[in-house]
Amino acid sequence: MKTKSLTRRVSLTAFAAVITIGLVLITILALSIGPASQRALVEQMKTQAETALNLDGQLSVEQIAETIARPGTAVTITENEVHESAEALFVSVDSETDVATVEVFLPKSEASLVLTASNQQASSVSMLVLGIGLPSIVVLALLIWLVLGFAMRRAMRPLGEMTALAVDIASGQRGVRLEISEPENDLGVTGIALNKMLDNLEGALNMAEDARQSIRQMSLDVAHELKTPLATIVSSAENSMRSASEENQKQLVTVIREARRAGRIIGTLTQLQAIEEGGRAETFPVTFDISRLLRELASDLPEVELELGKKEIMAFADEHQVGQILRNLLENALIHKTKRVVLELTGSAETVTVRVSDDGPGVIEADRTRIFDRFVRLDYSRSRNKGGSGLGLAISKALAHANGAELWCEESDLGGARFVLKLNARP
Template sequence: MSRRPFASVRARTTLGATLVVALALIAAGIAVLLSLRGNLTGRADAEADAAGREIAARIAAGTPYPALDLPDGDDHPVQVVDARGRALAVSEGLTAISGTGTSDVRPETGAEAARDDEEDDDPDAGGAGVVTGHGQGRATVDGESAEYRFAEVEVTDPRGGTVLVHAGAPLAAQRDAVRTASVVMLAGLPVLLAVVGAVTWLVTRRALRPVESIRREMAEITASQDLSRRVPEPGTHDEVARLARTTNETLAALETSVERQRRFVADASHELRSPLASLRTQLEVGVAHPALLDVPGAVEDTVRLQRLAADLLLLARLDAGERPAHTRVDLAELVRVEVADRAGDGTDVRVEAEEGDAAEGSRAQLSRVVANLLDNARRHARERVTATVRAHGPWIYLEVADDGTGVPEAERERVFERFVRLDDARARDEGGAGLGLAIARDVARRHGGDLTVTAAASGGACFVLRLPRAGSPEQPEA
């Protein structure tokens, strides 16, 4: 299967970073160009204002219109019009103008102007010019047309006539500056994007190098099925280092689980082999010599196989995550029933229980726990076993104590492992496979409780089963 373009994280990151930077640079460039254009336009308006005010001051001082010293039309084209839009004076060489409100560029003759001035005669003296607005247009001077910013300055001449002075400032410098900035930005943008892309590519490759090492090691572990190997952990404290540590923790848990499963299968095969071999031998002897058939022994081996199969089936269901039922179980009653079923086996079992104390869960599974604890205590007791049921806060406790030799402190966790039997237990075992206590603890923990072992007051072992109390308003913490 071929790799699609930009399928890698490094390529996608580089492309994304380059696109983001490109958009940011384009937006910043547009903002810069708009700001530059606005500043240059403001400068042109200021130049036009200055030129217009200067002409307006001369008009207010009484300078005749034909005698106005207007600036060169190439730099600042000027158009002076009256209130009716008729040209009174224009810059030399100005042949066309737009953007000022009137396109008249032919000044009135002296006689016509004088007659109009007499009609508009006003005794007040002339006033200073006031800028009333700005506009943009074109002017043709000596046959060359260009864009200008025009300032409109209103002034009153000494005879009281209202005159508008339109003075322009060229926009050629603005156009050149904006064009130069645009060219520089467009030329520099690809170079800058190339630098950003290259740096991002190199930085991403360096950042993802540990990830590639982890992937390569995981591929080798998968191919070799060697769960004892671990992925390399970088010396940093970032997300990649945490990923490596989590991966190694997962591999360790998986290795433990697989090893436990292998050991479980091996131990189960061993435990099944002995009673099956014994039963087969007895049956073969019975076929050859019926008088020598040990029927009680065959029945005993069959019962042992049945119990072992039931224990293995329960462990398989527990490992599969089977959840216990939510049934109210009277633990004291359950203990009495199991004790009654074992009456007459020669062991004195004393029950001390508070009535009404109940747990919540699967009656069948909790019955198996109680039975396993009583059978274990009965096998190791010298004379007496004591079963105590009591409640304390949100918990209900079952303590099963015997007067045997007890469990050494160093072995108190090991006895809950599957197929584990201490040497003393092997010498006195009546057929157990070492699964009873492991099943009891698994069931207890799946019910939200726990199972531990301590030393009994009589010197033997005391197994303490703790379960959440049914109907307790408090939520117990495991």
């Protein structure tokens, strides 16, 4: 579409340029015809007058008038006295009527001749020039427009194909390439280079995808291999608690807590892998009171400030998965808070919105999308060194998508980060 627009603009510009230049030239020509013709007419009349002066005394005034008469020139005889000091020839031109007058005094005949002529022929020629020139200029401009448009469309066709290729690639198609019909011209060379670049890029993407799949498979294999040892560690530590000293019991509690934490990470990783392989998580949506769910979460996490009305607010989603999403968001906020974590709930007839806000360091705008990728490490202030596994937000995003919900990160009024979960209120 852009190529066609460019071709059209160039053709119209050429058309307008030819019309403009033609009009200027025709106007200049038409305007120059009048003065030039007027000067020629006056010179002709002056020549007639000089002939009359030469014939003065040789012929009668009437004979002189007949001799110098020309088509288009009127000769009038006036009887008068001429002084010796008088000028023999007077010339005048009326600019309004375009009539030239030459008066010649004949001293020997004691008379004067008045020659008058109109420049109508010049006006006719000017109109003829305009009448023929204007249509000719229009026809010439149309021909140039058509020829230039055809040439431009032919020349710009490869660029249009490149544009279509870019649109196809942007829409997710792979393997499409340009068909190079004229490889020797500049656009053909560009097309060959573009095809080669696409081949290299697609090869790199395939390698990256293979590497990603290998890493995911390795992570899943490691997770499966660690499940049994971790369960054994927890079981052995719990059994040892019965006979251990008080100091050893404290160490065993730490071992059990960290082993269970590792188990939760492995469980989350396994769940996320299953979602990614299946396209989306399996859900069992129901209509439930989400305000009750938030009260239960807040009672388990006393540091969370709960802000919701007294009335019930219903949501339509998988209640268990929504609870998992919100618990992940709350635990993330508690890790990064300075003092406060606020849980808010609002609802309408169509949607339900839950907001989890903290007063921690926040998330810069450039990272608010990739923070939902697995194992993403942001700046030090929100890094996993504070206890996060790097998987909670990734699994929350996947579960939100599976339930037809939206989950995003924005700046909080408290100064930190705010995670917003927007659910459907009804089927």
